[in-house]
Amino acid sequence: MKLSGLILRVSLTAMVLLSLVFSALIWRNPSRLGRTETDSTLKTTQATGASAQAAYLLVPTSAYYQAAGGKVQLLQPDASSTGQIHETIHDWQLKKINRSVQLSTSALAALLTQQETLQLTFGAPVTFKAFNANYFATPVKNAPDFQFNRMIIDLSGSKPKLTLVEDNTRMSRTATLGKAPLAGLQAYLKKTRPSGLPVQEKRLNGKLMTFYTQGIAVSPYAFLLDQQTANHFVSLLMPTTSTAAVDSRELGDESIYTLGDVRLTLNSSSNVVQFEDPAKTVASKALTTALTKSEAAIAKLNLQGITAMHYFGYEKGSRTVSYRSYAQGLPIFNNLDNGVVQTSSTSSGLTMNFSLDNLTVAIPTSQAKKQLPSTQQVLSELATAGYAQSTIQNICLGYYWRPQTASSQVVDLTPSYFVEINGQYRRYTEWLTPDTAPANRGAVQIIQ
Incomplete structure (x- = not known):
């Protein structure tokens, strides 16, 4: 046998052996099954998330x-x-x-x-x-x-x-x-x-509220923002086998999507969505029913930051259940209702309001804690500005979500006191500004 023939045979044998080795490695490598395993994992995660949301x-x-x-x-x-x-x-x-x-x-x-x-x-x-x-x-x-x-x-x-x-x-x-x-x-x-922060619970206008008995220091926060499009929620709330079945049109600042009697309306100025489904009527006025229906409705949104969202309030007349995002156990507020979901299930059907922008996970920050006065000091400042005690519906410690640019993926949360007057929550410093403070200023009695 010629030397060249021997070399060729050895080379071919080595190539076959290498091929078998690599084939074995590929079959043993889980990445080969990546598509199948990913699909299976995704389905499991979604099912777990839906069942745990409530x-x-x-x-x-x-x-x-x-x-x-x-x-x-x-x-x-x-x-x-x-x-x-x-x-x-x-x-x-x-x-x-x-x-x-x-x-x-x-x-x-x-x-x-x-x-x-x-x-x-x-x-x-x-x-x-x-x-x-x-x-x-x-x-x-x-x-x-x-x-x-x-x-x-x-x-x-x-x-x-x-x-x-x-x-x-x-x-x-x-x-x-x-x-x-x-x-x-x-x-x-x-x-x-x-x-822990020292507190006392006192009644103000008949409602038990948390009073911080001394000045407090609270850490600011930063959060990753989940920004979705209207089409994302259209696909979740208005599923159809034919995309042409969903009609869309623009009307001023609003984008309106309809599928039969079902309607989804996006306000482009605020990024707030209103969803209406008149077929999902509910006759019961019980709070249990309202809570159960609201949980089922929110589950369809598949929100990324659901672990940070909690039940915040219930309006009996309209049967409106409100959920709000929380950070460190404190509620988050802003002027655009980001991080808020409201549902109402009545004899007229289901109505749901929510934002395209929602928080996901906290980001470590090195910002110094913000110093805030005691609750009593806040009430004293409101009294000096002319607000009667009877006008204050609630006062709580929370975070202010400052509006960000459309391209921002991070939001800053600043601690502050939030005061509810006439059904509207604002930072207490906002109520003290000249354009919001009542004209009839004067000393009024406040809780001691």
Whole structure:
């Protein structure tokens, strides 16, 4: 055999062996199955997200711990305290909900200041039926349906005790707990209590509000922004096999999309969308129904920042349920209703208002904490500006979402007090400006 022939045979054999080796590696490499695995993972993520959204939406918005030294609001950097607490006690078991009792004014005051209690509050009253379906891993069977806005967990004994209270009516129910280990919750409280903000809960115009008893320092935030187009939500809310079936037209600042009687309207100035589906009529006026329908409606939006959005309020007349984005457990406000979703399910159908711009995840920032006055100081400044105490519907600590340019993917959140007057929330400094302050200035009585 010639040398050249030998070399050729050896080369061919080596190439065959290399081919077999590479084939084996390719078959063993998961990236070969990338398309199949990606499709499977995507479907699983979407299904999990849809089923878990209600649990995020109905998580309490504020957490307080009452001890001998007073009450503090728990704020955890880059996370939601109420969300962390929910994860910690999710596997607790409620065995029974006891009969309702109406507390006297003094009894409620004593309960709110009871030592060694963790108190979790919602933005507005919820029903136990909606809460029971989402908060704990195992729902209570055959439980009564009632409204409450506060969970009080007594940690003074070896076993926790749970009381559910509606602040305005003073109706309360105790719950019998089965499996309820305390170690995880106690560890979390030990970590977060030292940095809590001192507070007192006082009534202002009949409503319990959180008063920060001294000047406070709150960290600014930065968030990634999820910006979608109207077409994105058209595909989610108005699915059709033929794109031509969806009619679109421009009318001034509005883009209107219709599919039969279903309509989606985008205001290009504010990026706020209104969706209307007259076929989805609801006869029931019950709050449980409103909450359940709103959860189902929001699930169809597939929002990226759903973990930061919580139940904020309910307007009984229009049956409007409001959800708002939160940062560090504090609500976020701006002038364009970014990060807000409102739903209304009535005999006229479903109406939903939401923004194309929504927050996703927090970004670390090195900005210094912002100093803010006490709540009493804010009320004093409003009084000096001429606002009567009776005009103040609510006052709360939150974040201001400053409008950004259309190309910005990051928003800055600045802490401030927000005051509700005539159904509108504004930073307290905005109410103090000459163009918003009432003309009839003068000293008025404020809560002490």
